[in-house]
Amino acid sequence: MIKGFIFDLDGVITDTAALHYVAWKKMADEMGWAFDHDVNDKLRGISRTDSIKVILEHNNTTLEEHKLEELAAKKNDIYVASLETMTSEDYLPGAKALLTHLRTEGFAVALGSASKNAEKVLKQLNANPYFDVIGDGHSVSNSKPAPDIFLFGAEKMKLQPEECIVFEDAESGIDAAKAGGFYSVGIGPEERVGHADLRFDTMEQATLFEVKAYFKELF
Template structure:
């Protein structure tokens, strides 16, 4: 497995499903603004920043906010999201992820997180998996949003590897594009139709091993 020196993981939808908590928090905020917000609408927020997410919700409702109110609602949404997140338990790690991380460590492959979330450390600590990561690049250490490759390039740098030696695991189209833009191979986690640009697409880690990864990218 000499050609794969590091595996870089997105957080939401790859390691854990926090999308439901984001939805609950955005729904609560939309209700307060008098905007109808559905789970289908929530799909439009996948992989985009908090600022852009609120802009999309306001567009859906045909509303505008002052800068002060906009910032206030962003803070409120994050506070509500963290209320939900802080109740997370280790059993919310997605199926097969823990075994996959353990197998990578056993192979001597570097493991890094590459997430836009500013709450990544908090979530990893709640799930008790922080120690599996050699590097954590999150929303506090990057300025450019995916599909810009900054988060993954910093992950490669932090693990002492080159982009060509990295494999990225992503569930969002913007994340897949970020990996490609960074010159990395990428495994899409989810549906083929949304993630078709990835080198391979798998539904999750439940039936996917490090051996499968080696074979797929050989």
């Protein structure tokens, strides 16, 4: 029986992709590196340090570890400053309604995000009341596609992986859900999250009714 839901943050609850892109672009420009939306797409769902490594690989360059950390901090400062513009109106369409329905029906709900700024984003959205557990980039050492963040959420909710459904918009996130033994709902195109148990193009389509209809043997 499904008793809990675990949600990624960026691209599922809200869309901070544009803010991330601007921050990465500014950092890359300052370093004289090539950076565009194709490279940005490869950063979806992975940690800040791993993101810089992807950018470095794209530019056929390397940096010492201390410089990586310095650039990660610089990018984060740019991004965090931009979060001040977020409000409680910035949920993705359908996300707030789904979270509300889950609360009404008594399901346990956790956040499972690689972001180290998740608490700030939730505060800006006024979303904390919807979550029983907050799992973020500070909660575990291994980021997606390792399943650790989802296992953390399930453990804190006192549930087994097979009692939870994970919502993700990143390929690495679906990989992580599968590796941990969770059921998965992918949000986004077939080529990115088509390997999820169930896929929707948008969160607006991913209603609790549709999810229950598909996983009817589990409710």
